[in-house]
Amino acid sequence: MAHDPIGIIMNGVSGRMGYRQHLLRSILAIREDGGVLLADGTRVQVEPLLVGRSEDKLAQIAKKHDIADWTTDLDAALSDPRWSVYGDFQITSARVPALRKAIAAGRAIYTEKPTAGTLDEALELAGLARAAGVKNGVVHDKLYLPGLRKLARLVESGFFGRILSIRGEFGYWVFEGDWQSAQRPSWNYRSEDGGGIVADMFPHWNYLLENLFGPVEAVYARAVTHLPSRTDEQGRPYPATADDAAYAVFELAGGVVAQLNSSWAVRVNRQELVEFQVDGTHGSAVAGLFGCRAQHRTATPKPVWNPDLAETHDYAADWAPVPDNDVFGNGFREQWEQFLRHVADDSPYHFDLLAGARGVRLAEAGLESSRTGRRIELAPLQTSGPDVSPGTSTVGAL
Numbered sequence: 001m002a003h004d005p006i007g008i009i010m011n012g013v014s015g016r017m018g019y020r021q022h023l024l025r026s027i028l029a030i031r032e033d034g035g036v037l038l039a040d041g042t043r044v045q046v047e048p049l050l051v052g053r054s055e056d057k058l059a060q061i062a063k064k065h066d067i068a069d070w071t072t073d074l075d076a077a078l079s080d081p082r083w084s085v086y087g088d089f090q091i092t093s094a095r096v097p098a099l100r101k102a103i104a105a106g107r108a109i110y111t112e113k114p115t116a117g118t119l120d121e122a123l124e125l126a127g128l129a130r131a132a133g134v135k136n137g138v139v140h141d142k143l144y145l146p147g148l149r150k151l152a153r154l155v156e157s158g159f160f161g162r163i164l165s166i167r168g169e170f171g172y173w174v175f176e177g178d179w180q181s182a183q184r185p186s187w188n189y190r191s192e193d194g195g196g197i198v199a200d201m202f203p204h205w206n207y208l209l210e211n212l213f214g215p216v217e218a219v220y221a222r223a224v225t226h227l228p229s230r231t232d233e234q235g236r237p238y239p240a241t242a243d244d245a246a247y248a249v250f251e252l253a254g255g256v257v258a259q260l261n262s263s264w265a266v267r268v269n270r271q272e273l274v275e276f277q278v279d280g281t282h283g284s285a286v287a288g289l290f291g292c293r294a295q296h297r298t299a300t301p302k303p304v305w306n307p308d309l310a311e312t313h314d315y316a317a318d319w320a321p322v323p324d325n326d327v328f329g330n331g332f333r334e335q336w337e338q339f340l341r342h343v344a345d346d347s348p349y350h351f352d353l354l355a356g357a358r359g360v361r362l363a364e365a366g367l368e369s370s371r372t373g374r375r376i377e378l379a380p381l382q383t384s385g386p387d388v389s390p391g392t393s394t395v396g397a398l
Contacts, residue, residue, distance in 0.1 A: 003044035006340060007083040011051040011074060011090055011098060016185075017112065018089030021141075023048065026333040028065055036340045044344050049083050061075035074098060075106035078105040082240060085343060091187055098114070108343050114205040115356035117194050117311070122357035123381070129353050132155060137339040137349055138356035140207045142289070145330030149209070150292035151278065151285060157210055159294065160280025163213060163256050164388040165246075170201065170274040177231030186232040187353050189240040196242035198275070198366045201262045203359025205250070207351070210358070212277075218374040221248035221366035226265040226277045233267040248366055249271050257317070270322050286319065293319035315395035357381065 005260040006122035012018040012240055027048050030036055050070035056172050058070040071077055078086070078101055086102035088095055088111040094277065096116050109129060115138055116122040129136040142148055154160065175182050187193040188200065198221070209216055223243035230240050245263035252258060272288030284300060301318055333353075342349035365376040 001346060002169050003038070003042060005045040005047045006085060006343060007047050007049060008085045008087055008127075009049045009051055009074075009077050009083045009102075010087045011046035012088060012094075012112075013048075013050050013066055014052045014054060015089060015091075016058040019061065021330075021332040022087060022295060022336070023050075023061070024065075025330050026336040029330070029333055030337065030392040032253065036339060036344065038271040038345050039347060043304050044340070046340065047082075051077055056391070062128065073279070074112065078102060078107065079359055084108060084386075085340075086241055088112060091256045092117055092190070093202065096125065099125050099129065103132050103136075106134060107135055107354065110135075110139075110210050110339050111353075111356070112139050113356050114194075114199055114360050114363060115353060117199070119357065122360040125332075125356050126353035130171050135339075135343055136353045137335075137342070138351050138353060138359075139317070139335065139353070140211075140331070140351045141331045141335060142204055142208055143211055144326065144334050145289045146328040147272070147287045147290045147292045148212070149167070149326075149328065150324075151276070151287035152212055152292060153284050153325075154278075154322065159296075160278060160285070161282030161297075163254075163278060163280045165256065165279050166213065166260075166276055167279075168205075168274065169270060170256065170261065171266045171268075172273050173267050174264040176227060176229075177233075177235075178237075182230065185239065186230065188264075189242050189244060190238070191242040196223070196244075196367075197262050197264060198243055198246045199363050199369075201246070201249075202363035202366050203356070205258075205260055205262075206359040206362040207355065208276075209252060209258055213256055213258070215358075215376055215380075216250045216258075216362055217253055217255045218251040218375055218377045219248060219362065219365050219369055221246055223367060223370040226263075243367075243370075246370070247370075250362075286320070294322050295319045319346070354381065360377040 006278055013023045025217045027046055031046050033044035037043055040158060048067055050062055050067060051074055052058050053072060055072055077083055086107040088098055093113055096323055098111060115125055139142055142301055174184050176289050188195040206216060223246040225240055225243050226239055226245050229237055231358050242263050250258040277286045283294060283296045295318055299318055341347040357362045365378060369376045
């Protein structure tokens with residue numbers, strides 16, 4: 001069966017993530033391979049329409065990658081029936097009004113997170129999409145990475161026994177921008193522009209925790225700004241008004257405790273930029289974006305604390321690598337393909353705008369906890385939900 005191409009409005013492709021992951025490594029890679037493979041064995045091709053604020057940047061990208069269509073007029077793009085999907089990869093502060101327009105135009109929605117700056121706005125978007133009957137999805141990219149998929153395999157196999165705790169370390173040193181240029185955009189460090197590590201990373205932690213281990217039921221967090229001034233892309237000093245580090249304890253359903261540190265002011269002393277250690281009664285594992293190492297209780301050493309003797313045991317040697325046992329492609333592309341199959345032939349898709357709202361809620365609760373010094377409990381959201389409830393494992397469908 002022949003299918004008409006899926007026209008995709010791609011708003012924000014001049015940014016680093018929008019260009020590299022969503023355009024280059026996802027949509028253009030899908031186009032190059034002949035489209036998305038559907039359940040019936042046929043393929044449907046994709047056609048991107050680039051949208052942004054800079055005509056020069058859009059024209060350069062379009063010429064470089066042989067893309068016929070680009071515009072700075074989002075309203076005109078949304079009024080053209082050729083484009084049935086709207087993808088949003090803008091800065092957070094620009095996202096909500098654009099998503100409102102796309103939903104009102106009846107477009108299927110696929111968006112980066114956080115979906116909004118506040119929980120009220122995130123729930124509004126989820127409600128609007130549901131009322132309009134438009135299909136919608138939110139990027140959950142880290143669930144698709146090799147290390148986390150290996151970790152998911154261990155969880156599903158029962159390897160851990162009863163899971164007790166998760167400890168996570170994320171971050172790296174982001175240069176201040178004066179004597180070395182910063183490797184992240186300056187808006188990330190201005191709260192008035194939607195910046196901050198809590199707003200950025202807590203939505204990630206929410207979907208990882210709820211899909212691998214169970215929903216977050218409470219949070220205690222401390223968000224800080226370690227570096228109060230930075231230098232922007234034009235070499236101008238500016239005050240950093242957003243948090244650049246957060247130290248949090250998350251309580252999950254079933255009594256699991258997760259302790260996650262997030263920082264752009266830490267120097268890396270680990271194998272990957274993010275690592276999670278999961279400890280259970282029967283085994284433990286340490287997973288990053290690509291690697292995963294495990295230790296069963298039968299291979300667990302028996303340390304004895306003695307500060308008078310130098311340690312001679314090689315604890316790292318007690319951990320065994322979890323094999324790939326599969327071919328892992330680009331996670332952004334794989335999730336795009338799942339969403340496009342959802343659009344084309346109604347294949348199941350679980351990560352909708354309400355899932356995105358739960359991520360925004362966790363960030364909002366984390367900031368509230370930091371301001372007040374209180375532990376914040378999270379009740380289930382009252383908005384009508386997605387097909388899969390929080391905490392229901394969806395990793396097997398990846």
